[in-house]
Amino acid sequence: MRAKPSDAKLTGLFLDMLAAEQGAGPNTLDAYRRDLTDFSEFLGRVGHSFADAETQTLRDYLADLDTRGFKSTSVARRLSAMRHLYRFLLNERIRGDDPAAILSGPKRGRGLPKVLSIADVDRMLRRARELSEAEDASPSKRLRALRLYCLLEVLYATGLRVSELVALPRTAAKRDARMIVVRGKGNKERLVPLNEASRQAMADYLAATEAAKSDKKTSVAASKWLFPSFGESGHLTRQHFARDLKELAVASGIQARLVSPHVLRHAFASHLLHNGADLRIVQTLLGHTDISTTQIYTHVVEERLKSLVRDLHPLAEK
Numbered sequence: 543m544r545a546k547p548s549d550a551k552l553t554g555l556f557l558d559m560l561a562a563e564q565g566a567g568p569n570t571l572d573a574y575r576r577d578l579t580d581f582s583e584f585l586g587r588v589g590h591s592f593a594d595a596e597t598q599t600l601r602d603y604l605a606d607l608d609t610r611g612f613k614s615t616s617v618a619r620r621l622s623a624m625r626h627l628y629r630f631l632l633n634e635r636i637r638g639d640d641p642a643a644i645l646s647g648p649k650r651g652r653g654l655p656k657v658l659s660i661a662d663v664d665r666m667l668r669r670a671r672e673l674s675e676a677e678d679a680s681p682s683k684r685l686r687a688l689r690l691y692c693l694l695e696v697l698y699a700t701g702l703r704v705s706e707l708v709a710l711p712r713t714a715a716k717r718d719a720r721m722i723v724v725r726g727k728g729n730k731e732r733l734v735p736l737n738e739a740s741r742q743a744m745a746d747y748l749a750a751t752e753a754a755k756s757d758k759k760t761s762v763a764a765s766k767w768l769f770p771s772f773g774e775s776g777h778l779t780r781q782h783f784a785r786d787l788k789e790l791a792v793a794s795g796i797q798a799r800l801v802s803p804h805v806l807r808h809a810f811a812s813h814l815l816h817n818g819a820d821l822r823i824v825q826t827l828l829g830h831t832d833i834s835t836t837q838i839y840t841h842v843v844e845e846r847l848k849s850l851v852r853d854l855h856p857l858a859e860k
């Protein structure tokens with residue numbers, strides 16, 4: 543009788559498939575690995591594995607997550623990982639059934655995204671610009687301030703995912719470039735327009751990095767990235783940018799907990815819709831494959847439609 547493959551081996555095969563066939567990035571693969579490792583550890587404690595677990599055992603695992611105090615969103619994510627795994631095992635004929643197919647997840651409402659007002663974003667942009675123009679700042683501090691201002695301008699102008707933003711190549715800052723090519727989830731490319739403010743911010747920042755290369759105090763080396771990590775190889779990390787953004791928020795009189803790169807992405811989408819943009823256009827700009835993902839912003843559209851009817855309809859009450 544052929545030995546059953548280990549959970550570790552099946553996890554590896556599954557992740558290889560996600561990377562090769564679906565273009566899953568490192569962060570997605572790490573998330574699946576963590577979720578499936580926790581699931582495997584539970585199965586090991588009850589004498590089962592991926593290859594022989596039944597539907598009831600999977601239900602027991604979901605109940606265990608609830609006992610451990612996991613939020614419904616986290617339980618739903620673990621269930622999604624299990625469903626993808628068992629669909630893969632069935633397709634590869636490693637199993638003859640799919641024990642996760644009939645499982646139901648926790649009920650959860652989809653919360654509205656946190657959004658900054660246009661005034662809040664303006665305050666942050668204004669403060670970031672002031673810091674980048676401070677005459678008493680050291681060359682190194684000024685360069686970091688210019689980088690943050692450029693990041694903020696580009697993020698609010700494009701609505702990029704933070705992983706897409708920090709990984710922009712240096713070539714994205716070409717002179718007079720009206721559009722940039724972004725490689726998003728699933729390794730898919732899309733064109734995103736730039737406004738004048740973001741183009742100017744990139745030009746100023748790029749000029750400053752060129753000047754800093756000859757200054758030993760700034761430790762700036764040649765890099766293929768638009769936002770290199772100063773003093774280290776590679777580009778700026780998502781975590782570093784998020785910390786800088788929260789510090790900027792506090793300096794702008796905004797609570798740090800209300801601000802993150804993802805909140806700025808939400809602000810980009812919501813402000814566009816509030817000013818009349820089409821939902822399908824916003825879907826394309828955000829890089830959403832499914833319109834249902836973009837529909838979390840329909841509350842903005844609904845409020846705008848109500849306002850239009852109230853203000854423009856001839857029979858509306860004055």
